[in-house]
Amino acid sequence: MIVQVLFHQVTPHADITVYETDRLYGEKGHFRVLQFANADVQGALDLNNPERIVFEYPRAIIHLLEHHLGDLQHIFMIGQGIGTLSRYFADRHIQVAELNRTVAELSIEYFGCARDPLWIGDGRELLERQPDHQYDSVIVDAFDESGTPNQLVSLEFFTLVQHKLHEQGALIMNLIGRGTHDTRIHAIYTTICEVFPHVRCFQLPVEKNSDVRNIIMMGSQTLIQYQSRQLAGFTEEQPDYAYVIRDEY
Known part of the structure; x- marks a missing residue:
C-alpha cells in the first residue's frame, strides 16, 4: 500500500492528518483521506470519481x-x-x-x-x-x-x-x-x-x-x-x- 502524507498538525481539538493512498478498506484506487490520531478515518474522497460518496x-x-x-x-x-x-x-x-x-x-x-x-x-x-x-x-x-x-x-x-x-x-x-x-x-x-x-x-x-x-x-x-x-x-x-x-x- 502506498501512502503519501499531505498534511499533519496537532490542534487543540485533534491530531489531524490528510493523506493519499492507493487502497482504502481493501478497495484499490486513489483516495484522499482525513484521519484523526485515534486512527478513525473521518472522511475519504475518491480522486478517480470525486462525485462518489465513499462511505x-x-x-x-x-x-x-x-x-x-x-x-x-x-x-x-x-x-x-x-x-x-x-x-x-x-x-x-x-x-x-x-x-x-x-x-x-x-x-x-x-x-x-x-x-x-x-x-x-x-x-x-x-x-x-x-x-x-x-x-x-x-x-x-x-x-x-x-x-x-x-x-x-x-x-x-x-x-x-x-x-x-x-x-x-x-x-x-x-x-x-x-x-x-x-x-x-x-x-x-x-x-x-x-x-x-x-x-x-x-x-x-x-x-x-x-x-x-x-x-x-x-x-x-x-x-x-x-x-x-x-x-x-x-x-x-x-x-x-x-x-x-x-x-x-
Whole structure:
C-alpha cells in the first residue's frame, strides 16, 4: 500500500492528518483521506470519481432525509469533516458549523468544499442564535477523540434542536458505538425519545456484536419512513432504554 502524507498538525481539538493512498478498506484506487490520531478515518474522497460518496453513512443519511422530507431546503449541520454532506446539499440553504478551524480549512483546500456555508465555532452555540422553526433538518456529525461530545447528546440540546425545526423537520445523527453492548448509545436513544415522539436507529452490520460501528439515529415529530434497499447496508435496530443525559453544570 502506498501512502503519501499531505498534511499533519496537532490542534487543540485533534491530531489531524490528510493523506493519499492507493487502497482504502481493501478497495484499490486513489483516495484522499482525513484521519484523526485515534486512527478513525473521518472522511475519504475518491480522486478517480470525486462525485462518489465513499462511505455508507452519508448515503444512508441522504436517503432518510430525502425520503422523509422530500425537497428539503433549509439545513443546519454540526461537523464539517471533509464536507461530503455539505457538498451534496450545496444547492440547498445549508449552514455548517465546525469547531476546528483547521478541519474547515482542510475541507476547502484538499476536499473541494465551498467556504460560504462554513461558520467556525461551537455548533450548539451557533444553533441557539438561529430563529425557531427554521430548519427542515439538523444534522449532527461531530466527533472528538472520545466520540460525540456530551453537549450534543443531552436532553437540553435535543430540546433546542426541536425548537429550531419546523413541525415536520428531523434531527439526524451519525454516531459511533458498540450497538447492544454500548450503554451510552442506549442513553442517547433514550434521551432523544424524551423529546421526539418518533425515533429510529440504524446500524451497519459487524462481525462481532461488540465491534465498533456507525450508528444513525433520527428523531422527528412525524412518522419516519424509509426504503431498506436505499440504506447502504444499514439495518434498523432497537436500542435498550437507559438513562437520560443532561447537561453538566
